[in-house]
Amino acid sequence: xxxxxxxxxxxxxxxxxxxxxxxxxxxxxxxxxxxxxxxxxxxxxxxxxxxxxxxxxxxxxxxxxxxxxxxxxxxxxxxxxxxxxxxxxxxxxxxxxxxxxxxxxxxxxxxxxxxxxxxxxxxxxxxxxxxxxxxxxxxxxxxxxxxxxxxxxxxxxxxxxxxxxxxxxxxxxxxxxxxxxxxxxxxxxxxxxxxxxxxxxxxxxxxxxxxxxxxxxxxxxxxxxxxxxxxxxxxxxxxxxxxxxxxxxxxxxxxxxxxxxxxxxxxxxxxxxxxxxxxxxxxxxxxxxxxxxxxxxxxxxxxxxxxxxxxxxxxxxxxxxxxxxxxxxxxxxxxxxxxxxxxxxxxxxxxxxxxxxxxxxxxxxxxxxxxxxxxxxxxxxxxxxxxxxxxxxxxxxxxxxxxxxxxxxxxxxxxxxxxxxxxxxxxxxxxxxxxxxxxxxxxxxxxxxxxxxxxxxxxxxxxxxxxxxxxxxxxxxxxxxxxxxxxxxxxxxxxxxxxxxxxxxxxxxxxxxxxxxxxxxxxxxxxxxxxxxxxxxxxxxxxxxxxxxxxxxxxxxxxxxxxxxxxxxxxxxxxxxxxxxxxxxxxxxxxxxxxxxxxxxxxxxxxxxxxxxxxxxxxxxxxxxxxxxxxxxxxxxxxxxxxxxxxxxxxxxxxxxxxxxxxxxxxxxxxxx
Amino acid sequence: xxxxxxxxxxxxxxxxxxxxxxxxxxxxxxxxxxxxxxxxxxxxxxxxxxxxxxxxxxxxxxxxxxxxxxxxxxxxxxxxxxxxxxxxxxxxxxxxxxxxxxxxxxxxxxxxxxxxxxxxxxxxxxxxxxxxxxxxxxxxxxxxxxxxxxxxxxxxxxxxxxxxxxxxxxxxxxxxxxxxxxxxxxxxxxxxxxxxxxxxxxxxxxxxxxxxxxxxxxxxxxxxxxxxxxx
Numbered sequence: 007x008x009x010x011x012x013x014x015x016x017x018x019x020x021x022x023x024x025x026x027x028x029x030x031x032x033x034x035x036x037x038x039x040x041x042x043x044x045x046x047x048x049x050x051x052x053x054x055x056x057x058x059x060x061x062x063x064x065x066x067x068x069x070x071x072x073x074x075x076x077x078x079x080x081x082x083x084x085x086x087x088x089x090x091x092x093x094x095x096x097x098x099x100x101x102x103x104x105x106x107x108x109x110x111x112x113x114x115x116x117x118x119x120x121x122x123x124x125x126x127x128x129x130x131x132x133x134x135x136x137x138x139x140x141x142x143x144x145x146x147x148x149x150x151x152x153x154x155x156x157x158x159x160x161x162x163x164x165x166x167x168x169x170x171x172x173x174x175x176x177x178x179x180x181x182x183x184x185x186x187x188x189x190x191x192x193x194x195x196x197x198x199x200x201x202x203x204x205x206x207x208x209x210x211x212x213x214x215x216x217x218x219x220x221x222x223x224x225x226x227x228x229x230x231x232x233x234x235x236x237x238x239x240x241x242x243x244x245x246x247x248x249x250x251x252x253x254x255x256x257x258x259x260x261x262x263x264x265x266x267x268x269x270x271x272x273x274x275x276x277x278x279x280x281x282x283x284x285x286x287x288x289x290x291x292x293x294x295x296x297x298x299x300x301x302x303x304x305x306x307x308x309x310x311x312x313x314x315x316x317x318x319x320x321x322x323x324x325x326x327x328x329x330x331x332x333x334x335x336x337x338x339x340x341x342x343x344x345x346x347x348x349x350x351x352x353x354x355x356x357x358x359x360x361x362x363x364x365x366x367x368x369x370x371x372x373x374x375x376x377x378x379x380x381x382x383x384x385x386x387x388x389x390x391x392x393x394x395x396x397x398x399x400x401x402x403x404x405x406x407x408x409x410x411x412x413x414x415x416x417x418x419x420x421x422x423x424x425x426x427x428x429x430x431x432x433x434x435x436x437x438x439x440x441x442x443x444x445x446x447x448x449x450x451x452x453x454x455x456x457x458x459x460x461x462x463x464x465x466x467x468x469x470x471x472x473x474x475x476x477x478x479x480x481x482x483x484x485x486x487x488x489x490x491x492x493x494x495x496x497x498x499x500x501x502x503x504x505x506x507x508x509x510x511x512x513x514x515x516x517x518x519x520x521x522x523x524x525x526x527x528x529x530x531x532x533x534x535x536x537x538x539x540x541x542x543x544x545x546x547x548x549x550x551x552x553x554x555x556x557x558x559x560x561x562x563x564x565x566x567x568x569x570x571x572x573x574x575x576x577x578x579x580x581x582x583x584x585x586x587x588x589x590x591x592x593x594x595x596x597x598x599x600x601x602x603x604x605x606x607x608x609x610x611x612x613x614x615x616x617x618x619x620x621x622x623x624x625x626x627x628x629x630x631x632x633x634x635x636x637x638x639x640x641x642x643x644x645x646x647x648x649x650x651x652x653x654x655x656x657x658x659x660x661x662x663x664x665x666x667x668x669x670x671x672x673x674x675x676x677x678x679x
Numbered sequence: 680x681x682x683x684x685x686x687x688x689x690x691x692x693x694x695x696x697x698x699x700x701x702x703x704x705x706x707x708x709x710x711x712x713x714x715x716x717x718x719x720x721x722x723x724x725x726x727x728x729x730x731x732x733x734x735x736x737x738x739x740x741x742x743x744x745x746x747x748x749x750x751x752x753x754x755x756x757x758x759x760x761x762x763x764x765x766x767x768x769x770x771x772x773x774x775x776x777x778x779x780x781x782x783x784x785x786x787x788x789x790x791x792x793x794x795x796x797x798x799x800x801x802x803x804x805x806x807x808x809x810x811x812x813x814x815x816x817x818x819x820x821x822x823x824x825x826x827x828x829x830x831x832x833x834x835x836x837x838x839x840x841x842x843x844x845x846x847x848x849x850x851x852x853x854x855x856x857x858x859x860x861x862x863x864x865x866x867x868x869x870x871x872x873x874x875x876x877x878x879x880x881x882x883x884x885x886x887x888x889x890x891x892x893x894x895x896x897x898x899x900x901x902x903x904x905x906x907x908x909x910x
Contacts, residue, residue, distance in 0.1 A: 482783070509873055509880070512880055513893075513895055515886070516893075519886070535881060537870070537873065539870070544898065545764070545765050545897060
């Protein structure tokens with residue numbers, strides 16, 4: 007499979023996985039309400055950003071501090087309420103709502119009668135009904151106004167709000183009651199009485215016969231309020247001012263008037279989305295906002311659950327539209343921008359379209375998308391990195407970190423991996439340097455013998471083939487040496503097989519037999535009788551042994567013995583060596599000996615003495631994870647090559663399976679060819 | 680003895696043809712793989728000498744085509760190749776060639792290889808007893824003597840030695856040796872072959888000093904041949 011294909015497949019698989027993870031996280035967050043505070047924050051911020059100019063047709067007659075100073079401690083006698091009402095009604099308001107619960111008889115029955123009379127005279131007074139938990143037994147009670155007032159009221163409605171877990175009032179139930187959702191809100195009753203109810207809401211509020219079931223609270227049609235402004239934004243007139251009748255006529259005409267307490271510590275103040283910290287909104291003002299909200303058709307619906315979940319799922323996956331396409335930094339910026347954008351849209355949506363979508367699930371997915379995707383991408387990069395490293399290690403086996411780190415790749419830190427790559431890069435540069443050196447070498451040393459032959463052939467005189475042969479042989483041997491070297495450079499440890507070392511060395515001995523006879527040198531065989539197995543490349547190791555024997559025969563004084571031997575236990579592997587008599591080498595000579603184009607010890611210039619021979623030996627040893635070196639001891643030079651032992655467990659694997667594989671391969675080949 | 684010689688390089692072909700003529704072979708030279716294949720299909724040749732790289736149809740392709748057409752009547756094939764890497768050599772042998780020679784060609788080696796492959800075909804080597812200088816091989820009694828003294832060998836070693844001596848100069852694959860020598864032993868390891876070959880080299884002195892070379896052909900197999908005399 008080609009790389010781009012594999013990458014595309016990886017990408018789509020990863021995308022799917024990350025998308026699924028994000029969707030699950032988003033749904034879990036959304037359904038569990040874990041981050042509902044974030045939803046509240048966004049909703050509240052949106053409410054504050056959406057202030058509208060306050061309409062003047064709703065007014066509050068406020069029981070404020072001034073009124074308390076004037077009339078004394080609350081509650082006041084209902085005679086005053088009756089008087090206030092008479093004054094208000096004289097000004098012809100559209101409707102009057104008392105945010106005061108008259109659910110118990112006062113001490114003065116006469117005052118109750120007066121109030122009832124005033125209400126009846128007005129004909130557009132709406133009284134509240136409170137649904138409350140009784141102190142004992144957890145029963146829920148509906149507390150309507152006392153009978154006289156109930157009869158005189160134009161409408162009865164609830165003033166209850168719904169408080170969220172954080173104690174903030176954001177929504178109301180349009181209908182609620184014990185056993186059946188029988189009671190509308192006081193706000194909607196006020197609007198009905200004032201004939202300002204929007205057409206849509208009229209059907210909702212129309213009274214039906216509710217089937218009564220049980221004695222628990224039954225609620226219906228929860229909606230969120232839209233607050234028109236912060237606390238004290240609704241026009242207010244002090245109760246005392248209204249009472250003392252020093253207001254110009256027409257102050258209340260055509261308006262909906264709400265009477266209720268605003269003084270601190272009195273009445274039912276609650277926290278609202280628009281209240282600054284520590285400044286709750288008085289109950290009567292919330293009612294005023296509710297009236298405005300309902301009248302203007304600005305009540306906010308929550309998105310229905312299926313649609314909400316669908317939106318969450320879709321929005322959760324949105325960051326994956328850009329993350330796979332861009333680099334990390336733009337990805338991060340885009341993610342941040344997305345989160346801000348989503349928050350802003352969700353915050354402003356209720357004010358604009360009367361729909362609320364709780365975005366915490368989609369937001370948390372937006373926050374996590376970048377780290378999650380970056381993590382997956384980093385993993386993929388690491389895998390790719392490791393794969394490349396493995397290949398690099400196979401190409402550049404290194405004694406220091408060779409076989410060990412191949413298996414322990416997982417334990418490497420990123421820095422170590424980077425160090426590895428840097429090492430590989432350096433090796434590449436070295437290779438390039440070597441190539442240049444090789445080119446220089448070829449253009450000079452290889453050219454020389456060929457040029458001499460051409461020169462001889464071009465000369466007028468008849469030339470002797472015997473004189474042409476040696477330079478040609480030299481050039482050929484050199485070309486061959488280069489070929490071997492190129493092969494050694496390309497040795498791949500993964501493709502090496504088990505080979506038998508004693509047989510190989512015997513074969514190398516056979517190869518140099520003729521040369522030894524010519525030099526009258528005795529070849530001494532110090533090889534063990536048993537088989538010695540290693541993993542390696544037969545041809546190049548054989549060539550190593552031949553090169554070493556060749557060198558030894560060339561540099562040993564004539565008629566002195568040359569020995570070849572094998573140490574089956576050498577450090578953690580095996581070692582073979584070739585020994586000849588000769589003068590000891592200086593450290594500098596030893597250093598130069600295994601370099602690529604050193605010209606060996608003496609002046610003889612055969613291919614192997616061009617330095618290529620020993621350099622080849624070193625290369626092959628290194629490629630096998632071994633080493634090459636030389637020891638000088640008591641008038642003898644011993645060149646050696648150490649090779650790692652075969653790893654345990656590999657010995658058996660090359661048995662039957664190997665044979666079958668080879669048979670199969672050779673079978674296939676003859677069939678195909 | 681007629682030899683089909685496929686080689687696209689005319690000067691080299693001339694030299695080799697001269698060598699073969701001098702050695703008493705009849706040679707027909709082809710520079711085109713297609714024509715060579717057609718000729719070998721229609722007329723009888725005793726051996727083929729193919730170059731690997733020929734412009735129109737490579738030696739390997741000719742070999743494959745002939746194997747399909749001629750089957751049992753296929754003459755032995757020796758390959759000449761400039762490529763001496765293990766992969767290439769083993770590839771040639773596995774494709775069905777009888778032997779190979781790496782260029783530059785040497786005259787004695789070429790003649791020795793051709794002789795080895797044609798001798799086998801003519802059924803030589805069926806003698807009951809043969810004398811190989813220091814070694815005497817008695818095929819009938821399955822005994823091998825070194826300087827008139829019996830060498831003590833295991834049964835398998837004897838089988839292997841007798842088979843190698845019957846096929847001097849031939850490239851024999853490990854798998855082939857396993858089939859011939861270890862036919863009755865199932866699941867034999869190729870390493871066993873290596874171990875036995877090493878033992879034979881040691882016990883019978885199959886080294887150049889005594890006129891023998893026992894060569895491993897990379898990962899493919901072995902060849903027992905007479906060492907070329909010095910000079």
